[in-house]
Amino acid sequence: MRSQEDCSGCGQEHVGSARHREERIPGIWELMRPVRAGIRTAIAMSAIGSVAGLAGVAALALVVTALLGHDPRLWVWVCLSIGLTLVSILLRVQAFTVSHLAAFKLEVRLRTGLTDHLARIPLGYLLGQGSGVITKVVQDDVKNLHAFVADSTPLLGRGVATPVVTLALLLAIDWRLALVALGVLLVGALAVCLCMRGKTELQRRYDAERERINGTVVEFVQAMPVVRTFDDGAASFGRYQAALDGFKATMSEWLRVSGTSGKLAITVLAPMPTLLALTLGGLMLYHGGDLDFASWAAVLLLGTGMAESLAPLMWLNFFIRKANASARRIHELMAVPELPASVRETLPQDASVTFENVSFAYEGRDDDALIDIGFTVPTGTVTALVGPSGAGKSTVARLIPRFWDVRRGAVRIGGADVRDMTPQTLMGNVSFVFQDAFLFHDTIAANIRMGRPDASMEEVEQAARAAQAHDFISELPNGYEAMAGERGTRLSGGQRQRITIARAILQGCPVVVLDEATAFADPENEAALIAALANLMKGRTVIIIAHRLSTIRDADQIVVLDYGRVAESGRHDGLVAAGGVYARLWDSYERARGWTLGRGVDAEA
Template identity: 65%
Template structure:
């Protein structure tokens, strides 16, 4: 087994506690401090009862009971405050550990997986899900310690004081727990529907707001608002059914688990026992205070169930990301002998699919030559291009740079040899100079400007008020599409990789930008091994080699004129292209003078 087959990821399904293992000491300390704080607080109540008994005795001066209760109360407050301090520190440590780990994993996951999942889903894991675990550790762990310790210790103290009043307190609590459990059993499916519709409402809100400029152009936002309103109506229907099925029993359970029913039951029973001489005022008072605390201690456990459910869902998504197989590069530094690219019987199947995206694809892209990938939509052009920089690893066969399989190249070596220019450009919210320097942070200002000149973007940048220090905006939104494209071409020119994989950038450009982009591409491609995904067949008539793909297989290979003579797939594509070019916008066929 080679290192590239090794999977160091943990298995999925261990749950929330597996993720918390690195901060288990902090969590245990917070729980213990929360529990000890409860014990000291209950001890203070017991001492106050002793103080009351002393005051009722003739000539009694039970001040040490009182001061003992004060000290225990202060100790309880100290422990409760520090339990939250410890839990919050543990939560921050966990957040740092998880985000550092996942950031490192993202750097070793296949690039294709990152594209497939999308930035939204990954951002949800890195931000929302980690934040949910942070909140659970910070707020829930002291609550767990208190909620577990308080019922146990309270029942022990009540049992020591008067076992009959203990039975009364337990009876009220058991009825409340039974009613609440019935309510919880009846709404499990509705709870799932509630969570699902809540996510749908959130998604339609985002869609409604983000798509507003577009939808208002066509229908004044009616269709988008209709989806939003439909999601709200569905959410409302589930909420009403939930309240109808489980609302009554749930509310009864909440009331019974509150302090008032226990207080009334203990007060009435204690009064009867007191009238019969079977209970004293101090014991009765102590049980009143302890009994109400017993009821209140169970309510946080009910809310804790919701927090645990949400944290478990977040933990599952985090562990699914952690369980993804990582890409490992060779431990040995190998250098390709040249900058050619070879596909040898390459087959590839996307994860979760049965049919092959590529089947036994073979071709050779010589060093310093331009190879165009052509084919109908879905033929596999983009898949071929993205296998070169290891967006995915092949299912069978091999992709080689020079004489070395790309899987046997160290990641940095592969990145130093291959530059990939996407059609969907991405700029960071940083200066234009920093965006161009992305591939070579050490580049001088002169080198950055030279690359910008070669990409036909230097003059535009110098006309801006801040020049190269201009902030590009979120995802480069302050620039037009053509301007963003030329900035990314400048980035690739500055890197100066010997192999360029280019998703043709002129497909949707206006004439002015198209001319500038073509000139920039010419400067980028000079002397390089270029593999270009062609969208406009007119732009690749004079390339060195055309590889025609059809249904995931290589159908034809050759130059433009030779392929037209074969009367195959390329000829059909060329005829369709000419036919499309021969029609005007009004749908009338163009005539030549």
């Protein structure tokens, strides 16, 4: 497996191991490498614009001097001041335009690179992380970097250039008043240092408490149906209140430690203290005859820019820290190793599925979830995977479409190791119908076409008919053009399941893996689903994860798993007669079917 490679359009490096990820997490500037030219241009334009603005203010001082001396060049200085001010405005506006374009470019490259990388990492990793974590990185963290590049980089140019140029101009006009302005600036800087003492630990706690609040809010909203059914809000809202109390305690401690110095910093770095100091200092020098009025006016016009321009740099610290945290999470996701790609592709010769002494362990665990699993599913047959909860049924099924790679042994389709097949070839040979049917917020037709976007409308309807979905789709206001809603919420569970079956039928893969599609169906929908599944299974190799044992009595083969091993295999009657694990499961299933309200499973009729 490649240990590192250039990310598609992102400029990051893929780190091939957890050890590498711990040793080195690149910072925000490395992540921004593709748009560094735009960032530098925006900073430079903002800095030049600030210098032009200061030059315009200096030209106003020349206007004052011309007025006092009746200089005929008065209007020259006025026009120069206006011109420089307009140049300053244009450059600063253009700096934000350039920074926003760079931000959009970075956003596109990051999201393109992330989604491209997500398509190549194990699906099992995505399932383990959950959609919330991945969404936060792809959406929120990329947006944070966009905001930083778009809004903060021009402020950086202005915040650095303005005080430096201002100090140079003040030194050229009167070094004594320049030192007065610098003294005010140093007092403000000292107050900032006092305000930020102990910031590392407090910022860590602040970030942790913010994440805790975000998590409890999402949990409270997502669990609202459960909360309103089983809880008066005391427990669920109590967690949110506890998160708020923790955040309040952190902020209270921060204010206690740095509140006074923070207020002092904000006050000192405002324009008025500098203006007051320069006024008093200039007044003494003017009355002593050591300063002319024109120079004093120029110092007053220019001096406030020194301390005032540093104030945005204080807030930039927060934005940089936030952007760095987002950059770190993006790098960590990009560092997740991709599934190894084979040097040469092997194509399956038929639709058989074989597990050859497969052992598998989840990441971070030493014990194997599957141990020496071996069985063969001949082409065109139906094999059911059964076993107690936690026996490894879903893990076995998900190794076929390569959610993870095995630790030992091999999973083969038509004799070809799935690790030697490209993702396109593998997905072209295996359809996976999940128990939890997922639909996109798109039309019904688009959802059915997902596996074959070029399919005609006639082919879509044929697949829907085979999946027993055509009738209810035709009754919708817009038929096949009706929107399914987010996650298919405008349809019932059985309707969503039949649409996903239509999707699999249209895709036409020779191998189908079913995660008990009828597990949560009502009796009416179950009949339609069974008919739909029968059409899906025709002429295909089928592996079904079975929870309702009555649905797999006629399976060509039943593989019984227990504690991650194959306990036994065979057909229904033989396994029942053998008196093993399957017989015990069947007995429990039969007794459970006899249960009715008000009557135990062992009660006499």
